[in-house]
Amino acid sequence: MHQRIIAVGLLTLSMAIGGCRRDDNATRDRSTASSAAPSKDRASELQRQREDDLAKMDARVAALEREYQEQRAERPSGTAGTTSTAALRTEVKSDVADVRKAVDNLRTTTPENWWDRHMAALRMGFDDVETDVKRFTGRRTLGPSKRSRVTDASGEPVSTAPFTSSRDKFVADMHARVDAMKKALDNVKTSGPRKTELNDLRARVNKLGNDLDSLKSASPEDWWALSKARVSDYIDRVDKSVSRLDNKR
Numbered sequence: 001m002h003q004r005i006i007a008v009g010l011l012t013l014s015m016a017i018g019g020c021r022r023d024d025n026a027t028r029d030r031s032t033a034s035s036a037a038p039s040k041d042r043a044s045e046l047q048r049q050r051e052d053d054l055a056k057m058d059a060r061v062a063a064l065e066r067e068y069q070e071q072r073a074e075r076p077s078g079t080a081g082t083t084s085t086a087a088l089r090t091e092v093k094s095d096v097a098d099v100r101k102a103v104d105n106l107r108t109t110t111p112e113n114w115w116d117r118h119m120a121a122l123r124m125g126f127d128d129v130e131t132d133v134k135r136f137t138g139r140r141t142l143g144p145s146k147r148s149r150v151t152d153a154s155g156e157p158v159s160t161a162p163f164t165s166s167r168d169k170f171v172a173d174m175h176a177r178v179d180a181m182k183k184a185l186d187n188v189k190t191s192g193p194r195k196t197e198l199n200d201l202r203a204r205v206n207k208l209g210n211d212l213d214s215l216k217s218a219s220p221e222d223w224w225a226l227s228k229a230r231v232s233d234y235i236d237r238v239d240k241s242v243s244r245l246d247n248k249r
Contacts, residue, residue, distance in 0.1 A: 046224075050224060053224075053228055054103065054106065054107055057103045057106070057231065057232070057235060058103060060235050060239075061099055061100050061103055061235065064096060064099065064235070064238055064239060064242055065096060065100070067242055068092065068093070068096050068242055068245075071242070071245060088241075088244065088245055089245060091241065092238075092241045092242055092244075092245050095237070095238045095241050096238060096242070099234055099235055099238045102121075102231050102234050102235075103231060103235075105117065106227055106228070106231050109223075109224075109227050111220065111223050114223040114224075114226075114227050115163065115166070115167075115220070115223070117227070118226060118227060118230065119170055121230060122170075122174065122211070122230070123174075125208065126174060126177055126208060129181065129201070129204050129205060129208060130142060130177065130181060132201060132204075133181045133184055133185060133201060133205070134184075136185075136188070136194075136197065136198065136201060137184045137185065137187070137188055139184055142177070142180040142181055142183075142184050143176065143177065143179070143180025143183070143184075163219075163220050167215065167216075167218060168216075170215075171212050171215055171216055174208070174212050175209070175212055178205060178208050178209045178212065181205045181208075182202075182205055182209075185198065185201060185202055185205065
């Protein structure tokens with residue numbers, strides 16, 4: 001009799017323990033599911049925001065392309081105009097094509113490839129401004145030479161350092177170039193139309209320096225904000241170029 005009671009008691013205790021374990025597992029499953037749901041919702045929200053940003057950029061670029069084509073139709077190539085106007089039209093034509101490529105490139109930018117693309121795009125911007133500074137000042141070199149880059153089989157740049165050290169090295173290298181450009185422009189004395197061009201160049205160099213200062217505290221989580229801002233700035237510059245072309249008519 002006592003053995004039967006003990007056996008029943010042990011069975012009851014075992015069932016109770018098993019029930020508790022099932023309850024604990026169910027609680028953990030619900031907790032895991034509840035924590036995963038906000039994370040998934042957040043990722044979906046960020047993706048929707050990126051798609052919305054891209055749609056707005058597409059609309060802006062399409063408007064620029066239409067405006068440029070309308071101006072071409074009103075004043076076809078080969079019509080009267082100064083040499084500077086013709087050069088500006090060639091430059092704007094290239095910019096309009098390149099800004100479309102920049103938006104398309106942004107569409108395939110990811111947390112894994114954004115930093116290499118960001119550095120490459122900023123270097124190109126530095127090269128463009130540096131070329132104009134050399135032309136304006138008549139100098140062949142401005143200071144620090146360009147550093148070589150490690151590339152993969154397709155020629156794409158490859159990061160060889162952790163993000164923070166790579167970021168700090170890049171900012172330091174580019175700041176040296178900004179300082180060299182500022183020094184070269186400080187030695188220029190001019191007036192009239194060239195004074196206007198000088199002020200424009202100084203503003204572009206200062207903008208490069210400000211962008212670098214903003215990059216000093218950047219983290220990998222800022223990848224979309226930084227990439228979007230860079231392309232948006234490019235669209236703004238092309239917009240101004242198209243407007244300048246309209247004023248030259």
